[in-house]
Amino acid sequence: MTANIDQGRRQFIVSSAALGGGMMIGVNFPLLAQAAAEGVNEVTHWIVIQPDDSVIIRIARSELGQGSFTGLAMLVAEELECDWGKVRPEYADVNEHVRRNRIFGPMTTGGSRSIRDSHKYLREAGAAAREMLTTAAAKEWGVPASELTVSKGVITHAASGKSTTYGKIAPQAALLEAPKEPKLKDPKDWKLLGTSPARFDIPDKTTGKQIYAADVRLPGLVHASIAQCPVFGGKLKSVDKSKVEGMRGVKSVVTAEDWVAVVADNWWRANQALKALPIEWDVGTNGEVSSESINTFLRTGIDATDVPVARKDGDAAAAFAGAAKVLEAEYSAPFLNHATLEPQTATALIKADGVEVWVGTQNGEASIAAASEAAGVPLEKVILHKMHAGGAFGRRTAFNEFTKQAIKIAQTMPGTPVRLQWSREEDMTQGRYRPVSLTKLRGALDKDGNWIGWQVRQSEPSIAAAVLTQFLKDGIDQIGTRVFIDSPYGVPNYTLEYAMRNTHVLLGPWRAVAHTHNPFFRECFIDELAQAAGKDPYQFRRAMLEKKPKDLGVLDAAAKAVGWGTAPPKGVFRGIAVSDSYGSYSAAAVEISVKNGTEIEVKRVIVALDPGYVVHPDAVKAQIESGVVWALSAAMLEEITIDKGRVVQTNFADYPVLTMRHTPKTEAILMPTGGFWGGVGEPPMAAVGPALGNAIFAATGKRIRSLPLKHAGFSYV
Amino acid sequence: MIEFSVNGRAVQVDVEPEMPLLWVLRDELGLTGTKYGCGIAMCGACTVHLDGVATRTCVLPVSAVAGRKITTIEGLSKDGTHPVQKAWVQLQVPQCGYCQSGQIMAAASLIATDKKPSDETIETTMSNICRCGTYVRIREAVKLAATLK
Numbered sequence: 134m135t136a137n138i139d140q141g142r143r144q145f146i147v148s149s150a151a152l153g154g155g156m157m158i159g160v161n162f163p164l165l166a167q168a169a170a171e172g173v174n175e176v177t178h179w180i181v182i183q184p185d186d187s188v189i190i191r192i193a194r195s196e197l198g199q200g201s202f203t204g205l206a207m208l209v210a211e212e213l214e215c216d217w218g219k220v221r222p223e224y225a226d227v228n229e230h231v232r233r234n235r236i237f238g239p240m241t242t243g244g245s246r247s248i249r250d251s252h253k254y255l256r257e258a259g260a261a262a263r264e265m266l267t268t269a270a271a272k273e274w275g276v277p278a279s280e281l282t283v284s285k286g287v288i289t290h291a292a293s294g295k296s297t298t299y300g301k302i303a304p305q306a307a308l309l310e311a312p313k314e315p316k317l318k319d320p321k322d323w324k325l326l327g328t329s330p331a332r333f334d335i336p337d338k339t340t341g342k343q344i345y346a347a348d349v350r351l352p353g354l355v356h357a358s359i360a361q362c363p364v365f366g367g368k369l370k371s372v373d374k375s376k377v378e379g380m381r382g383v384k385s386v387v388t389a390e391d392w393v394a395v396v397a398d399n400w401w402r403a404n405q406a407l408k409a410l411p412i413e414w415d416v417g418t419n420g421e422v423s424s425e426s427i428n429t430f431l432r433t434g435i436d437a438t439d440v441p442v443a444r445k446d447g448d449a450a451a452a453f454a455g456a457a458k459v460l461e462a463e464y465s466a467p468f469l470n471h472a473t474l475e476p477q478t479a480t481a482l483i484k485a486d487g488v489e490v491w492v493g494t495q496n497g498e499a500s501i502a503a504a505s506e507a508a509g510v511p512l513e514k515v516i517l518h519k520m521h522a523g524g525a526f527g528r529r530t531a532f533n534e535f536t537k538q539a540i541k542i543a544q545t546m547p548g549t550p551v552r553l554q555w556s557r558e559e560d561m562t563q564g565r566y567r568p569v570s571l572t573k574l575r576g577a578l579d580k581d582g583n584w585i586g587w588q589v590r591q592s593e594p595s596i597a598a599a600v601l602t603q604f605l606k607d608g609i610d611q612i613g614t615r616v617f618i619d620s621p622y623g624v625p626n627y628t629l630e631y632a633m634r635n636t637h638v639l640l641g642p643w644r645a646v647a648h649t650h651n652p653f654f655r656e657c658f659i660d661e662l663a664q665a666a667g668k669d670p671y672q673f674r675r676a677m678l679e680k681k682p683k684d685l686g687v688l689d690a691a692a693k694a695v696g697w698g699t700a701p702p703k704g705v706f707r708g709i710a711v712s713d714s715y716g717s718y719s720a721a722a723v724e725i726s727v728k729n730g731t732e733i734e735v736k737r738v739i740v741a742l743d744p745g746y747v748v749h750p751d752a753v754k755a756q757i758e759s760g761v762v763w764a765l766s767a768a769m770l771e772e773i774t775i776d777k778g779r780v781v782q783t784n785f786a787d788y789p790v791l792t793m794r795h796t797p798k799t800e801a802i803l804m805p806t807g808g809f810w811g812g813v814g815e816p817p818m819a820a821v822g823p824a825l826g827n828a829i830f831a832a833t834g835k836r837i838r839s840l841p842l843k844h845a846g847f848s849y850v
Numbered sequence: 851m852i853e854f855s856v857n858g859r860a861v862q863v864d865v866e867p868e869m870p871l872l873w874v875l876r877d878e879l880g881l882t883g884t885k886y887g888c889g890i891a892m893c894g895a896c897t898v899h900l901d902g903v904a905t906r907t908c909v910l911p912v913s914a915v916a917g918r919k920i921t922t923i924e925g926l927s928k929d930g931t932h933p934v935q936k937a938w939v940q941l942q943v944p945q946c947g948y949c950q951s952g953q954i955m956a957a958a959s960l961i962a963t964d965k966k967p968s969d970e971t972i973e974t975t976m977s978n979i980c981r982c983g984t985y986v987r988i989r990e991a992v993k994l995a996a997t998l999k
């Protein structure tokens with residue numbers, strides 16, 4: 134049964150099918166509908182309070198598994214003083230957002246910024262709502278609001294013995310004007326923030342009930358599989374549709390400028406037909422590009438003489454001229470793919486007066502804009518259903534090509550919902566990749582081994598030029614240069630140069646972006662300098678971070694936890710690194726042992742993190758555990774290469790990622806020092822890779838400068 | 851017609867015998883808890899129980915399950931109270947959750963035969979990919995699940 138129910142300004146779909154013992158499957162958005170049906174008591178636009186005292190908190194950012202549904206709701210609930218047990222988060226409706234002049238603020242869920250960007254207005258919403266509710270109760274009782282107390286959604290007037298609940302008073306409160314500057318609690322008075330209530334999104338993720346974009350099932354739904362031109366920028370030349378017409382279940386073959394899709398009644402049939410379809414591509418001018426030719430191109434950036442200067446402190450040339458020792462090294466990193474476990478997927482339905490779309494996205498606004506553009510209808514004519522994403526990591530931010538493709542296919546069959554799911558092969562070869570980089574570093578030491586000069590030259594494709602042009606300044610990528618342009622080390626003479634070398638390979642923000650490889654280059658090179666200076670790498674860093682207490686704080690904590698300065702157990706070797714990012718500070722210490730010279734066992738990884746404040750310690754811990762896996766996977770295993778203009782790797786067989794067998798013991802040190810709000814989704818990764826590289830050097834004397842480490846013959850055991 | 855049982859119910863499907871069970875479950879029977887991640891038996895997102903044993907279904911032709919018993923994540927327990935599910939909630943394992951049906955089915959199969967799995971057994975049996983990197987918790991949750999009723 135399916136019902137499309139218009140609830141005034143909201144719309145939802147309930148679809149159910151009885152199967153497997155009366156189980157409900159389908160898409161279910163009961164909360165908004167229920168609120169609408171019962172008359173919405175909106176106490177600020179973030180909060181809906183229902184007669185049964187349940188509190189719906191709207192979440193503008195996406196739940197990607199990082200816990201935003203819980204953490205963001207906590208920020209509101211802390212100030213609201215409601216009963217946490219009665220809180221239910223739901224997505225802030227993107228259509229309503231559009232209709233109400235972007236009332237929910239930014240919806241983007243990237244750059245580790247969900248909490249750090251919205252904590253203030255969310256806490257203020259909670260405080261404002263509390264004020265409105267108490268004011269309404271005070272009015273009703275004819276007593277001063279200052280005499281009321283609130284606890285767990287119950288308002289009490291001690292003198293008269295009167296009490297009411299949020300649910301009862303909400304209709305009156307909803308009519309009041311929200312106070313402009315509600316007073317926020319002092320962090321020391323927080324009761325909920327800093328605790329770890331069970332995450333809202335978890336139970337359904339253990340029962341199969343969680344519906345991802347891939348799982349959307351609607352009456353008459355058809356499935357599509359797509360092939361895009363394997364060489365980025367190429368076009369479709371011809372396709373022989375007759376070869377698959379008449380194949381069982383196949384409904385149609387849809388073509389566009391640079392892709393072909395097969396639509397069938399079952400995704401496997403669509404994909405089988407797609408594989409059988411003779412397709413000819415016009416690959417354009419990039420059909421001979423290879424990893425080798427890209428490397429040669431990057432080399433021109435290292436050799437060039439006219440490269441923009443991104444940072445200049447003191448006089449590096451003079452420092453090098455007078456140096457007692459000069460060190461020089463080149464580091465490199467490959468393209469990487471996100472490989473979200475749910476391949477890119479979107480469902481679209483063309484209706485008489487618009488389009489309806491279901492998609493897992495890191496940015497509801499970007500998705501609705503893309504849908505509007507693709508469908509050629511105004512924003513108000515798009516109904517967007519944000520689904521929890523099956524992994525995101527930056528892949529589902531600005532890019533909505535899969536959303537647009539689903540719409541284009543659906544336009545050929547109005548009234549029929551089309552579910553487009555990319556195959557894993559398509560997902561691997563049509564990614565938005567972490568850029569390659571070739572970076573040359575030079576360091577100058579004086580006769581006492583002090584680090585007096587530093588020259589860094591980055592040569593790489595620009596992520597900003599590709600997707601975030603607001604971060605391009607005078608030919609310098611303000612994102613790609615991070616870690617160097619904002620390096621906290623107090624080197625008196627330092628020059629950073631940035632050679633932009635763009636290729637045809639599509640780029641995207643890959644979890645931590647520049648903080649994936651730049652910390653590896655910087656922190657391993659600093660180890661090289663310490664070694665050349667005959668100094669302890671931890672102490673060498675400390676001396677250069679004198680004026681950076683936060684960096685120093687996490688570095689010291691990681692060093693202490695690993696027992697730096699004491700002898701490790703026999704056969705165990707240590708590495709350490711530090712890197713601030715996304716408003717937070719993190720350091721990592723890694724212990725490894727090495728068998729047969731090249732087989733690395735990572736024994737434990739310690740990450741110390743100072744994000745200013747910790748909203749949900751267990752979720753932050755989970756991000757650290759996750760970040761360690763992500764970082765070790767990239768450092769050792771992951772690599773996308775190019776041949777004949779196309780991505781060589783097609784699936785997890787040739788793009789291996791870390792599995793449990795190689796996941797070490799992880800220790801998370803949360804050390805929030807307060808006074809600032811930093812991110813937690815990306816910062817934990819930054820220092821892990823270089824700490825591993827430095828431990829490998831300590832163990833083997835081999836300095837690895839090219840990622841992934843397997844190139845140097847190393848493997849995990 | 852190919853007949854087998856899913857979550858205790860007899861089903862008949864009229865599909866190509868070579869269609870992988872995964873797509874029969876997802877697109878013919880509407881059981882979407884079992885996921886597609888790679889299609890080449892590498893990630894484990896498509897794991898179900900075939901006569902009680904964890905099996906990857908993306909390369910398993912439906913003809914091979916004729917007359918046999920399939921349990922999917924939807925049928926693992928009535929109300930999410932299988933010991934593995936309980937342990938998963940208790941230790942707050944999932945992140946994006948997309949791999950977790952497969953992880954849970956693999957873990958349930960493991961503890962059905964090994965009541966005290968060692969780290970090594972867990973690591974060698976559970977090769978499912980979790981791109982979110984929840985492995986640290988999965989390892990602990992499998993051990994916890996083995997102790998729960």
Ligand code: FES
Pocket residue numbers: 885886887888889890891892893894895896897906907908909
């Ligand atoms: S989808 Fe079957 S193992 Fe990946």
Ligand code: FES
Pocket residue numbers: 198474523524944945946947948949950979980981982983984
């Ligand atoms: S929880 Fe996201 S892939 Fe495992």
